[in-house]
Amino acid sequence: MDILPVVGDITTRHVDVIVNSASSSLLGGGGVDGAIHRAGGPAIIAECRQIRRDRFPDGMPAGEAVATTAGDLPAKWVVHTVGPVYDARRDQRAVLRSCYRRSLEVADELTASSIAFPLISAGIFGWPVEDALVQAFAALCGADTGLEQAELVLFSDATMTIAEQVLYGDEA
Known part of the structure; x- marks a missing residue:
């Protein structure tokens, strides 16, 4: 799989799957979550409400992933995943990696060929950008x-610079 870091607005990506860094309620919120719900329209929230009723009445746990329609977005589907809230006293790196892994598994089940991820947990959930x-x-x-x-x-050129250093090391 080719991995391409880009700076931009995830809601405008022309891919099969857009990943939403969702709140456990699946009902929208701030940051990427709110932007995807606003841009995707009411079809996404309707499916999220159904998922809450049928599968996660107490909220979706961190590290899990589910798919819905993409509504008005250019993608075919949205995969919602809940990232862990950063806490320096607890090692939750495996949970954060699970968000990516489970999202890929759900995308595979959908027979998608392309996917766009935000930098999960690096916004309001406080995960340090370089480690994210x-x-x-x-x-x-x-x-x-x-x-x-x-x-x-990625959300900024500064984050892209860090991404290039992490991905390519001294070659960046």
Whole structure:
């Protein structure tokens, strides 16, 4: 799978699957979650409500992933995953990597060939950007998937510079 870091707005990516860094409620919120729900329209929230009723009445646990329609987004599907909230006293790197791994597994079940991820947990959930990138690349580079391409959609040029250093080391 080709892994491509890009700077941009995840809601405009022309891929099969857009990954939402969701709240456990699956009902929208701030950051990437709110942007995807706003841009995707009411079809996404309707499916999220159904998933809450049928599968996760107490909220979706961190590290898990589920798919819905993409509504008005250019993608076919949205895969919602809940990242862990950063806590320096608890090692939750495996949970963060699980968000990427489980999202890829759900995308494979959908027979998708391309996917776009935000930098999960690096926004409001407070995960340090450099380590969030390390965990994202570790999960994506080691993935056993049928997908052909994964984009890591970053929120700034400064984050892209860090991503290039993490991914390419001194070659960046």
